[in-house]
Amino acid sequence: MPTQASDLSREVLETHEMMSLPVDPFAIAGIEEIELAPGKYTDGFDARIEFIPEATRFAIYYRPPGSGRPRGRVNFSIAHELGHFYLPHHREQLLRGEMHNSTSNFRSAAEQEREADEFAANLLMPRDLFIAEVGRFRQRVCTLNELSELSSERLGTSLTSTVRRYCQCDIEPCIAVFSRNGVVQWAMPSADMKVMGMGYVPFKEPVPRDSKTREAFQTDEVGTAVDGRVMATTWFENPAVECVWEDVIILGRTGFAITLLTPDE
Numbered sequence: 001m002p003t004q005a006s007d008l009s010r011e012v013l014e015t016h017e018m019m020s021l022p023v024d025p026f027a028i029a030g031i032e033e034i035e036l037a038p039g040k041y042t043d044g045f046d047a048r049i050e051f052i053p054e055a056t057r058f059a060i061y062y063r064p065p066g067s068g069r070p071r072g073r074v075n076f077s078i079a080h081e082l083g084h085f086y087l088p089h090h091r092e093q094l095l096r097g098e099m100h101n102s103t104s105n106f107r108s109a110a111e112q113e114r115e116a117d118e119f120a121a122n123l124l125m126p127r128d129l130f131i132a133e134v135g136r137f138r139q140r141v142c143t144l145n146e147l148s149e150l151s152s153e154r155l156g157t158s159l160t161s162t163v164r165r166y167c168q169c170d171i172e173p174c175i176a177v178f179s180r181n182g183v184v185q186w187a188m189p190s191a192d193m194k195v196m197g198m199g200y201v202p203f204k205e206p207v208p209r210d211s212k213t214r215e216a217f218q219t220d221e222v223g224t225a226v227d228g229r230v231m232a233t234t235w236f237e238n239p240a241v242e243c244v245w246e247d248v249i250i251l252g253r254t255g256f257a258i259t260l261l262t263p264d265e
Contacts (some may be wrong), residue, residue, distance in 0.1 A: 006119075006127075009120075010122065021154070022155050023079075025120075029060060034060055036059075038062055046077045046105070047063070047078065047104065049084050050099045060081045072156055072159070076124065077104050080117060080119070107185070121164065125161070131171060141174075141262075163260055170191045173262060176260055177259040177261065184204065187200070196239065196263065208234045211235065211246060216248045223249070224249070225249045244263055247260045
């Protein structure tokens with residue numbers, strides 16, 4: 001369902017004649033004459049946009065790629081700040097001098113952060129262009145590793161945002177589950193997955209005991225990837241299939257993991 005964030009992101013792309021992939025958020029910031037200020041900020045810092053009254057312009061402070069921060073995540077952080085710039089109620093707060101360090105990439109439950117995340121995902125991966133790109137990339141549905149390759153080599157986006165967008169676009173029955181230190185933070189199902197009785201995973205609950213995600217969290221290796229068949233009832237109360245294929249990647253040393261579940265019929 002279209003939202004203000006999705007409609008506005010498309011308007012931005014059409015206005016600047018950038019309706020092709022990959023989308024460069026740095027170029028958009030340049031067109032809007034937003035000052036870009038990379039720096040060696042703290043590990044927990046993603047980015048922040050401010051309005052500078054004496055210069056009558058905006059500035060985005062951000063951590064550049066490197067030191068374990070992939071280019072795709074930085075691109076998403078810049079696109080997230082552009083969400084604060086373009087969304088009217090966000091922009092009004094900035095003009096009043098209100099600011100905050102953003103938590104992007106769907107890691108915050110705050111409404112404004114989620115709105116900026118949705119803007120960023122739609123800006124970097126417009127629905128029609130994204131679906132077409134997935135078709136060109138594999139001419140079929142994608143595994144988690146393939147989505148990782150798509151995000152890093154073709155789209156310049158973060159893995160988390162790409163997997164979430166994949167589910168939003170209803171390319172196949174699937175659900176993305178994002179967890180931190182073994183606790184579910186959110187889930188994004190496709191429409192078909194909901195119809196199959198597998199569209200809900202309880203938030204703020206531990207990942208299931210017999211899941212591959214629990215297995216991945218029990219390892220100490222950075223970037224652990226685990227996949228395999230599990231009973232659908234491991235994750236869902238009333239699934240329409242007996243088994244699901246579970247694909248999970250631990251995201252560096254962050255304590256976060258992204259899981260992709262698909263019917264295994």
